[in-house]
Amino acid sequence: MPPLGNPYIFCIGYNKCGTSALHAFFEANGIASVHWDGGLLARTMLSNAVEGRKVFDGYDQDYRAFLDMFFFNDRIAIEGIEFFRLMDRDYPNSLFVYNTRDMQAWLQSRRNHASKAAGSLLQRYLMILNTTSETIVLDHWAERRLRFEAALATYFAGSPRLLTVDIDAEDVPAQLADFLNLEPNAAAWRRVNATARP
Template identity: 40%
Template sequence: MRTASQTTPPIFLIGFNKCGTTSFHDYFKANGISSVHWRANTLAMALHQNHLAGQPLLQGIDRWTAYTDMICIPGTPWGGSNSDDQPLIEGSRYFKALHRDYPDALFVLNTRNPFDWIRSRLKHDQGRFAQAYLDALRPDGIRNRRQLKQRWLLDWYQHHSEVLQYFSTEAPKQLLLFHISETPVKRLNRFLAPHFAIQQRRFPHHHRSA
């Protein structure tokens, strides 16, 4: 179990999926930082369940240092879902609770052009991701792709605004805003260097959209 005496802080990627999460996961592993990515919904499900139970959010999943792609979409993984009875969970939205439970943690708001992000989400897994997301939002009145895109764009701007406002006052030195195609990787290296030995100083780009 993670304790306050541990010298290496946890790292939370708190942008949305399709914003370089796999690249960050590979970057962390290349630098000897224990990292976990999505894990078939179980990261997001654990955060959600621990939040409801009033437990530390990493209870049961605290063996890693870096946490990426913390999302749960009902119906995934395809053909063998563990999430049919779960809500739609965007684990990055728990950033305030994660900071409360792990006050020394480092946070990376991974971002990109929001319209490119929407296009990438729509194409993901040949459109099955968008369809599953749409199905999960039908109770909220989201019934077609146009409404889904509007909802994603609203979520995007709300989340970015809330993250930047929160950390600007609560912990400005613990947040890095990283645009995956614009921010120099040296900023990421410098952000982590006080706590980790950064040997692989290049940022890999996997699943890059055309």
């Protein structure tokens, strides 16, 4: 586990909000980081919560930073970032980064995202919501994000342990360095795994 004064860092922004870039940044700055892990990270979080274990049990001995806590198939979507209260309870004094971006840009990036292994995120969500309407999916994503942001604002009101960072801002490395008390390797901040526009 990270020693005292070297807290866990939970990046609780949605996928397609710079999680790969943040992961690369942490690694370049010597912070052991786990990103998505093929969906196993989110599935482990859910299993741990159900079984009464710490939410990152199985990962918390090896990693300090956690990102892209999602799992999707055509039946279920696990948005592990929504377990932020459990993260805070299980790992007191940890730091939280809400990595975000413009809503419309994020929706389009999610809409266009597809991987060789898992296929189109939009197609999977159409099946999860049992609809043929892209509008319903996009509205669902937007509404879920707005509810999440409201919950964060309430839970972390006045807390210095949450940093909200727009991943398209020019000073992301400086914001992170100040928040995490480290010397940034600014050259390590770059777009990674960006979804191509159609």
